[in-house]
């Protein structure tokens with residue numbers, strides 16, 4: 001088996017979502033009692049007769065409008081329909097996710113659908129992925145924090161969202177507060193993608209790691225060095241916003257020969273192989 005450098009020895013602090021709520025204190029400045037030179041105006045206040053207060057109509061409770069999420073289901077001609085499970089809303093009940101393509105003539109438009117058990121179904125349209133395709137792979141947790149409030153620790157979902165000769169690009173998906181599916185971006189308007197590639201001199205992949213009650217995703221990068229040596233990098237993936245992920249702390253290391261090949265160029269989370277060594281899907 002491969003060995004990896006444990007992140008637990010490192011100080012990944014601040015992994016719990018820091019909810020910085022800016023305090024908003026409105027202070028009313030009460031002016032000092034200025035010596036008033038203005039003449040006193042005597043106003044005759046006519047108090048309107050209070051209308052006999054019958055039971056005022058109680059406005060209906062502000063029903064939280066049902067979440068209007070984009071949604072669609074696979075058509076009869078859908079291709080490569082796949083399904084995986086996770087708990088997208090963190091309620092302890094297993095949910096599911098679908099991926100599929102809709103033939104368009106020349107190619108296909110691809111979709112990922114998050115299906116919350118007893119809740120909302122919603123879709124993310126990925127469009128035409130060229131030579132690539134979409135495939136839901138499995139669950140991860142980009143920001144697990146031990147002791148978080150119930151329902152805060154949600155699973156997120158990783159899916160193939162593109163491919164090239166060297167392997168695949170993975171996208172990360174979640175559901176928001178009203179249950180609508182979204183794809184995580186990189187904080188700059190582009191999808192955050194995790195390459196899982198295996199080529200002669202470079203490899204990339206994904207794993208899950210954590211420590212001190214946290215759990216997160218780690219990107220893996222390796223470049224061939226002298227002989228059978230590889231320079232490798234473990235890049236913590238940090239949730240930097242509700243819909244955003246960013247590369248964060250990087251740990252550099254070195255590996256030799258087969259162990260590097262075995263642990264890079266693949267995607268794995270908590271013992272579940274999502275894409276095998278050498279980009280084998």
Ligand SMILES: [Ca+2]
Nearest residue numbers: 087089091093
């Ligand atoms: Ca659930």
